[in-house]
Amino acid sequence: MHKSGLAVLAVSIALPLSALAADSYTIDPNHTFPHFSINHLGFSTMQGRFDKTSGNVTLDRAAKNGSVEIAIETASISTGYVKRDEHLKSPDFFNAAEFPNITYKSTSVHFKGDTPSSVDGNLTISGVTKPVTLTIDAFNCGANPMNKKDECGAAASAQIKRSNFGVKYGLPAIGDDVRLVFEIEALKN
Secondary structure (H helix, E strand, O other): OOHHHHHHHHHHHHHHHHHHHOEEEEEOOOOOEEEEEEEEOOOEEEEEEEOOEEEEEEEEOOOOEEEEEEEEEHHHEEOOOHHHHHHHHOOOOOOOOOOOEEEEEEEEEEEEOOEEEEEEEEEEEOOEEEEEEEEEEEEEEEEOOOOOOEEEEEEEEEEEEHHHHOOOOOOOOEEEEEEEEEEEEEEEO
16 A cells, blocks of 8 residues: 555544544533623613523543534523513614524634633624634533533623624613623533
8 A cells, every 4th residue: 555545544544533532512402591781871780691592512622622603592582671672682783583593603712721711703693793702711511410411511701892793772871892691501412
């Protein structure tokens, strides 16, 4: 066998083995709640969350890489006040009819030791995509004590300007700075 044939054989064997090293997880929609906070008229900080989320996470601790894909149903926004929620779904804010999902797709995952510490990726809101780095504030994997299945949990956060995504209604009375927090549990596939 020629050297080039050996190289192709070695690569064809190594690629599947490296793919097996990464663990794959599916986001648990019942235990995942992206939420946000924003200044409201200079008087208070309004809180809100999204109740429907899906996605996948891959994690390869040995290679210190991974990926994250999250889809958030825009119309699942909940602030505790139905009239405000309806307004947030309108074209003034998220335009849920035209843009049914907010998405985040990672471009790289950074590690500190054996633990993911941040994720670079692209956040899409109302059809506008911008790079956003999520800081991983908490991360833990293990067997779920209730069902004994392997899972990981994470809390990741970022600060964005909503105007960068074309969401400008009510500025400056309603704040431009939005703190995003992704509380995630994901079950190993």
